[in-house]
Amino acid sequence: MEFLNYMGAVFTPFNFFVLCLGTAGGLILGALPGLSPTMAVALLIPFTFHMEPAAGLILLGAAYTATVAGGAVSAILLKIPGAPANIATVLDGHAMARNGQAAKALQLCFISSGIGGVLGIFVLIFFTPILAKWALAFGPSHLFWMAMLGVTVIASLGSRSAVKGLISGCIGLWISTIGYDQIEGVERFTFTEHLTGGIHTIAALVGLFAVPQVLQMIERRGGGGEVLAMEQHPVWQTVKFVFGRIRAISIGSIVGIIVGLIPGAGGQIAGLVSYDQTRKFSKNPDNFGKGEPDGVIAAETANNAMVGPSLVPLLTLSVPGSPTAAVLLGGLLIHGIFPGPDLFIDYPEVSWTFINSLLIGQLLMVVFGLALSRLAAKVIRLPENYLAATVMVLAVFGTYSVQHSYSDVLVMATLGVGMYLFEKFGYTAAPIVLGIVLGPIAERNFAQGRIIANAGDGMAPYFLSGGLNLTLIALIVLSITSSVYFEIRSRKQKEVSHA
Amino acid sequence: MKKTIQSLLTAVLATTVATVPTLVASAADYPERPVSLVVAYNPGGATDFQARIVTMLAGKENYMNMPMVIFNRPGAGGKVGWTQFASKAKSDGYELAAYNVPHFIAQAIVFKTPYGIDNVEPVANWGADPAVLIVPKDSPFNSVKDVVAFAKKNPDKLTINGAGLYVGHHIAYLQFAKESGTKLVYVPETGGAPALKNVISGQVMAGFNNLSDAFRSQDRVKILGIADLERHDFLPDVPTFKEQGVSVDNSSVNFRGIMAPKGTSEEILAYLSEKAVAMFGDGKVQGKMKAGGSPMHVMTRAEVQAMWKERQAYLSDLLKDLVQ
Numbered sequence: 001m002e003f004l005n006y007m008g009a010v011f012t013p014f015n016f017f018v019l020c021l022g023t024a025g026g027l028i029l030g031a032l033p034g035l036s037p038t039m040a041v042a043l044l045i046p047f048t049f050h051m052e053p054a055a056g057l058i059l060l061g062a063a064y065t066a067t068v069a070g071g072a073v074s075a076i077l078l079k080i081p082g083a084p085a086n087i088a089t090v091l092d093g094h095a096m097a098r099n100g101q102a103a104k105a106l107q108l109c110f111i112s113s114g115i116g117g118v119l120g121i122f123v124l125i126f127f128t129p130i131l132a133k134w135a136l137a138f139g140p141s142h143l144f145w146m147a148m149l150g151v152t153v154i155a156s157l158g159s160r161s162a163v164k165g166l167i168s169g170c171i172g173l174w175i176s177t178i179g180y181d182q183i184e185g186v187e188r189f190t191f192t193e194h195l196t197g198g199i200h201t202i203a204a205l206v207g208l209f210a211v212p213q214v215l216q217m218i219e220r221r222g223g224g225g226e227v228l229a230m231e232q233h234p235v236w237q238t239v240k241f242v243f244g245r246i247r248a249i250s251i252g253s254i255v256g257i258i259v260g261l262i263p264g265a266g267g268q269i270a271g272l273v274s275y276d277q278t279r280k281f282s283k284n285p286d287n288f289g290k291g292e293p294d295g296v297i298a299a300e301t302a303n304n305a306m307v308g309p310s311l312v313p314l315l316t317l318s319v320p321g322s323p324t325a326a327v328l329l330g331g332l333l334i335h336g337i338f339p340g341p342d343l344f345i346d347y348p349e350v351s352w353t354f355i356n357s358l359l360i361g362q363l364l365m366v367v368f369g370l371a372l373s374r375l376a377a378k379v380i381r382l383p384e385n386y387l388a389a390t391v392m393v394l395a396v397f398g399t400y401s402v403q404h405s406y407s408d409v410l411v412m413a414t415l416g417v418g419m420y421l422f423e424k425f426g427y428t429a430a431p432i433v434l435g436i437v438l439g440p441i442a443e444r445n446f447a448q449g450r451i452i453a454n455a456g457d458g459m460a461p462y463f464l465s466g467g468l469n470l471t472l473i474a475l476i477v478l479s480i481t482s483s484v485y486f487e488i489r490s491r492k493q494k495e496v497s498h499a
Numbered sequence: 500m501k502k503t504i505q506s507l508l509t510a511v512l513a514t515t516v517a518t519v520p521t522l523v524a525s526a527a528d529y530p531e532r533p534v535s536l537v538v539a540y541n542p543g544g545a546t547d548f549q550a551r552i553v554t555m556l557a558g559k560e561n562y563m564n565m566p567m568v569i570f571n572r573p574g575a576g577g578k579v580g581w582t583q584f585a586s587k588a589k590s591d592g593y594e595l596a597a598y599n600v601p602h603f604i605a606q607a608i609v610f611k612t613p614y615g616i617d618n619v620e621p622v623a624n625w626g627a628d629p630a631v632l633i634v635p636k637d638s639p640f641n642s643v644k645d646v647v648a649f650a651k652k653n654p655d656k657l658t659i660n661g662a663g664l665y666v667g668h669h670i671a672y673l674q675f676a677k678e679s680g681t682k683l684v685y686v687p688e689t690g691g692a693p694a695l696k697n698v699i700s701g702q703v704m705a706g707f708n709n710l711s712d713a714f715r716s717q718d719r720v721k722i723l724g725i726a727d728l729e730r731h732d733f734l735p736d737v738p739t740f741k742e743q744g745v746s747v748d749n750s751s752v753n754f755r756g757i758m759a760p761k762g763t764s765e766e767i768l769a770y771l772s773e774k775a776v777a778m779f780g781d782g783k784v785q786g787k788m789k790a791g792g793s794p795m796h797v798m799t800r801a802e803v804q805a806m807w808k809e810r811q812a813y814l815s816d817l818l819k820d821l822v823q
Contacts, residue, residue, distance in 0.1 A: 042542035042571070049555055049787070136700035180575030183687050185610065185664050193586075197572070197579045263696055318715055319696040326543030326692055334552065336790030338715045403572050405583075448686055452703060455658050455684040 002344075003125050006352035009054060010360050018055050019357055022062025023364045027372060029063070030070020033080040033210070034202050034398025037067040038323040045331055053335035053350045058357040060331045064324055065361045068304055069113040069369060076105045076296075077379050078391050080210040080398070084201055084437055085303040088271035090209060091157070091430060092288060092295030099291045102380045103373055107238035108293055109300045110369030112249060115242070116301035117362035119253045120260060120308030124315075125355060131309070132316040135261045140449035141463045143264055145472035147442035150269045150434065152479040153276040157289075157430040162487065165431045172435020175199050175415075182440060183447045194407035203399045203408040204415055204436050208429040210395045211416020217388040235370055241293070248278045248294040252301025260306025263313050263321035264445075268437045274302035280482050286490060308358065315339050315351070529592055529767055530565040536757065537588075537596040539580025541573045544690055545628070545709055545793070546755055550597045552787045553625045553779055562778045567595075576663040577602050578612065585614035590762035592771065595622065600754040604810050605665040608818050616811050620763055621803035623775035624756035626788070627796035629727040629749065630661075630671035630707045631737065633698050633720040638705070643724045643743040646705060650681035658703040660686040660694045665818075668694070668707035671726040671751035673817060675707075678746045695720075709753065710734065711792045726751045733794065750813050754796070756803060772800035 009015060022044075029035045040063050048056030071082025076093035089109065096105035123131070138146075154169045178189045179198020190196050242249070255274035278298035279288045288295050311328070313321040318339045320326035332339055337347055344351050382390065399412040419429055453462035463469060536554060540546045547569070554567040572580035581596065581603055588594040598619070607615035634640045640649065650657045661668025664687045676683050688694035691709050698706040699719045713722050714733045724740045725731055727749045740747035757775055759768060778784065779797045788795050798806065 038542055042547075045551060046555060136696065139697065139700065139702035180578055182575065182689055183664070185575045185578060185606075196582060197574055264693065313696070317696075317699065317719060319699065320543065320692050323541060323543060326541065328543075329692075330543055330548040330551070330791075333548065333715075333791035334787055338792065340715070340718065404570055405572070444689060448688070451684060451686050452658055455656050 002348070003352050003356055006349060007356050009349065009353040010058070010356045015055050015058055015353070015357070018051075018059050019062050019361060020364060022059045023066045023361050024368050026063040026066025027070040027073070027365065027368055030067030030082050031073035031372075032398060033074050033078075033082055033206055033394055034401045035067070036083045036202065036402075037064050037071075037085075038327055039402070040064075040067045041324055041327045041331070045327065045334070048331055049334065053337060053347075054353040056335065057328075057331060057350065057354040058361075060328055061354055061358045062361040062364075064328070065117060065304070065307055065358060066365050066368075068307060069110060069117075069300070069365050072109045072113070072300055073106065073372065073376075074394075076109060077102060077376055078210065078387075078394070079213050080391070080395065081205050084205065084268035085271055086299070087205070087268055087430065087433055087437070088275035088299035089296060089303075091275065091299075092290075092292050093299075095289060095291035096293070096296065097380060101233070101291065102376050104233040104238060104293070105296055106373030106376050107233060107235055107370060108242060108296045110366050110373065111239060111242045112252065112297040112301040113304040113369070114362050114366035115249055116253050116256055116303075116305035117307055117365070118359065120257055120305040121355065121359050121362065122308070123257050124308035124311055124358075128312050128316055131261055131312050135263060135313045135321065136317065136319070137468060138262045138264070140445040140452065141466075142468050142472060143262070144442055144445040144449055144463070145469060145476065146259075146262065146269065147438045147445065149472060149476050149479060150272055150438045151442070152476055152483065153272045154431045154434060157428065157434065161426065164425075164427050168427050168429075168431035169435045172432035172437075173439040174435075175204065175432070176436045176439030177443070182444050194410050197403070197405065197407060199411055199415075199436065200399075200402060200405075200408050201437060202402045203412040205433060206395045206399050207412035207415035208419045208433055210391055211413065212420040212423050212429070214388045214392050214395070215417070215420040217384045220384070242297060245294055245297050247281060248297040249301050251278045251281065252298045253305045256302035256305025257309050259302070260309035261312055261321075263319060264441070269441075270302040270306045271299040272434065274298045276479070280486060285486055304362070315343055316341055529770065530563055532593065533566045533568050534563065534593050534595060536567045536569050537580050537584050537594070538569055538571050539573060539577035539584075539596070539599075540571070541690065542571050544573075544692070545711065546597055546599060547571060548791065549626055549755060549788065549793050552791065552793070553784055555787075556778050556781055556784060557774075562774050562781075576606065576666055578606060578610070581606075581614045582612060585612075585618050585760065588760040590760040590764075592759065592763055592767040595757050595759050595771075598754075598756055598758045599666070600756075600807065601670050601751060601810055601814055602666045602753075604807065605670060605814050605818060608811075608815055609665055609821050616807045618761050620759045620761060620768055621800055621807060622757040622759055622768065622771045623779065623800060624754055624798035624803050624806070625775075625779045625795060626753075626755040626793060628667075628753040628755070628794055629710045629725050629731060630668050630751045630753070631710045631713045631725050631734075632659075632671075632675070632705060632723045632740075633695075633708055633713050633716075634705045634723060635698060635701045636719055636721060637701070638721060640705070640723065641721065643738075643740060643745055646723065647679045647681060647745065650679070650683055654682035655684060657681075657705065658684045658686050660688050660697055660703045660706040661708070662691040662694050663687050663689060667751045667753040670814070670817070671707045671747065674726070674747045674750060675740070675745060677817070678740075707751075711794060714792050731794070733792070750810065750817070754798075754803075754806065756798070768800060 029040045071086040072089045075081045075086040075089040079094040081087050093105045154165045252274045256270045259270035275298050279285045310322050313319045314325040320329045399408050453459045538547045538550050557563040558566040584596040640646050722737050726747050
């Protein structure tokens with residue numbers, strides 16, 4: 001309980017001001033498509049140069065926490081995931097918004113983010129020494145299987161046909177290979193100079209989700225555009241509701257914490273795997289993708305639960321487990337603080353103040369987030385033709401701002417128009433995005449694993465033996481068989497109801 | 500309706516064109532707006548981290564009087580960012596990039612890249628980070644000699660990782676394999692941080708990594724040798740490769756600095772070089788870099804030009820069998 005001794009430092013007037021500023025700013029920045037948590041933290045680093053180490057870290061930590069949650073706002077309201085971690089949030093969050101439940105979806109999102117986030121930080125506070133070693137156990141073969149586990153989620157991603165889902169997944173994997181190969185540095189499928197940089201994940205996310213939606217709005221627009229309805233929803237009801245969804249919250253937190261600990265896995269896998277598992281354990285899996293609150297809860301609990309654990313390898317071993325953690329490492333080094341096993345002994349004040357600020361930051365995020373969701377009505381009540389224009393502006397702006405690259409905007413627009421046509425044939429964007437996100441993780445780790453395996457005992461022992469490999473493979477088999485089982489069961493149920 | 504939209508569009512276009520400066524400002528006024536600096540690596544990487552520190556004072560009156568804004572364009576070990584920079588950046592002094600030697604020179608030799616020492620202009624160098632050979636804490640290897648002895652007995656079995664292909668670590672690896680006469684296996688990673696992680700956790704048997712990063716991880720890895728001409732102040736007890744009988748010189752030392760596109764006027768280059776060297780020498784910058792464990796090595800434009808030429812000659816020879 002050592003952390004409680006340093007709680008006061010968070011509440012000094014200046015530190016608390018910085019915390020509020022970071023949280024509110026992070027929510028707003030996170031809600032802008034294109035501005036990922038990593039980018040937000042990197043942009044803030046220069047501001048911390050002139051601050052006390054503790055205040056600087058509070059700013060960075062608050063911004064990290066809040067941007068992760070803020071990404072859900074555009075996912076729910078505009079169908080644009082703010083960051084890859086919010087892909088799973090789009091599926092049911094936006095469907096809820098379309099059903100007139102935008103306020104409820106946002107409240108669910110912030111409350112479950114807060115619960116997941118706090119649990120994740122408790123893991124960081126109490127179990128760091130035990131978990132640090134475990135986090136390092138993951139090598140290339142394990143990360144390859146992790147990515148494969150992510151791929152098995154395709155069946156859950158809202159395609160009505162498993163075959164179409166798989167085809168979309170393959171297209172996504174192919175898109176992820178465009179550009180320079182990460183390991184060998186060879187160019188692949190780069191027919192024009194616009195593709196030499198590869199397809200940036202954010203450009204793909206925005207293009208595949210936002211553009212088809214804009215085109216559909218234009219298509220529908222006969223008489224001035226339709227206005228989405230939105231029921232106001234009292235917060236206390238949502239709080240009560242969330243605490244009744246123990247299953248979704250538990251699955252979300254556990255998946256988020258485990259995935260967060262693994263360096264190189266990332267929030268997108270956490271959100272997707274948790275969404276998939278919650279669907280499988282749900283009594284009404286058919287509601288997923290049509291506005292099921294559990295879908296939003298599972299995805300958002302998971303992607304915030306990973307914030308705390310993702311800092312375990314950084315703080316104890318000086319090994320950043322995610323791009324955002326790498327930027328935070330810079331923030332520590334700049335003040336001459338070297339993370340490592342002795343961090344909490346050498347700099348207890350700074351370290352514990354930082355962790356406490358993450359904890360309080362989660363609570364502030366919930367408060368500010370709920371306040372923000374009241375404003376959501378203003379967005380949702382925009383007539384559709386204005387909304388289409390706004391989304392398009394945000395899409396172009398968000399894509400361009402990632403790397404200041406015009407090529408990214410072209411890629412975004414091309415993918416978007418392609419996706420619009422593709423949707424006419426019953427294909428959906430989510431499996432394609434899954435392929436784009438997981439492809440590089442799978443490929444890179446397979447390529448590295450192959451080199452290491454060939455220098456050792458060969459491919460089969462390297463990839464197919466050892467407790468971790470076998471556990472992951474077992475999970476993959478389980479995930480596939482349960483998908484098949486649920487598919488068959490739901491078909492039978494439909495036949496029964498038709499008969 | 501259509502006409503209104505058309506006239507609106509024309510009006511918008513006209514204003515945009517009008518506000519874009521049409522005349523190239525003369526060098527005397529330079530710089531009159533913020534200067535961009537492309538970093539070809541991820542935010543949070545060593546190059547990005549150092550670039551942010553060394554340019555933090557650019558906005559001060561006695562230096563550039565204008566801030567330098569960092570843009571990250573990562574991908575393929577720097578190829579994505581540098582390709583765009585060399586083929587697209589304007590030579591008006593407002594678009595600069597950070598270079599890493601030997602990375603960009605080695606890539607230019609092996610691949611047909613639009614960048615190379617003849618296509619860009621050096622401004623000034625801020626840092627020099629030698630590669631060091633590291634092994635996990637519980638490794639049986641305690642010296643470079645142990646590693647060589649094992650590799651001689653077990654050809655193609657010893658795995659050594661590094662931040663990627665044709666970066667400083669890879670060059671150190673190639674030199675080490677060549678000079679020790681051993682057959683090793685190189686495992687390219689996608690950055691120094693994941694490479695370090697895989698050495699700490701024993702996924703590979705050894706690795707070449709940045710001295711600055713290894714220095715901070717001394718209680719988790721053993722540092723066996725420095726790929727430089729002399730021992731380093733940060734690690735006075737770690738011997739060089741030469742001391743241990745393997746003739747690896749300083750060709751893999753990671754030099755970091757600022758460059759400009761070909762065609763930038765001599766006036767602007769001279770101005771930038773002078774200001775950059777002064778800025779890098781500022782006590783504040785030096786203090787932050789030291790606190791972060793990042794070794795500095797400030798060089799003027801002329802010194803960098805000489806260093807680039809020397810590297811080009813040596814690397815062309817080392818990499819001649821690998822040219823694609």
